[in-house]
Amino acid sequence: MFEWSTAHGLDVQIRADLVDADCVRRYHEAGVKVNVWTVNTRRECSRLSNLGVDYMVTDYLSSESL
Structure with missing residues (x-):
């Protein structure tokens, strides 16, 4: 996915538990x-x-719900 998305200049969406500092x-x-x-805990x-990371998807509408 890295080579294809970067070659085309496309932003990526990755499952949160697969992301580390080197990836970002x-x-x-x-x-x-x-x-x-999907990021549903304060720790994550x-x-x-x-x-x-630039964006996070969550199941909650506010950070107070995390």
Whole structure:
């Protein structure tokens, strides 16, 4: 997926538990934004925020619900 999406300049959506710092770094260096799904805990939200993901999909409407 990395080669194809970066070659076409397409942002990616990746299941949250498959994302690590190297993944985010590689996509960002290629100019691609990273969206992750589905983030439903504060711990996971913090982890992914610290990694620098661009977007997160959640089942909740507000961060207070996490």
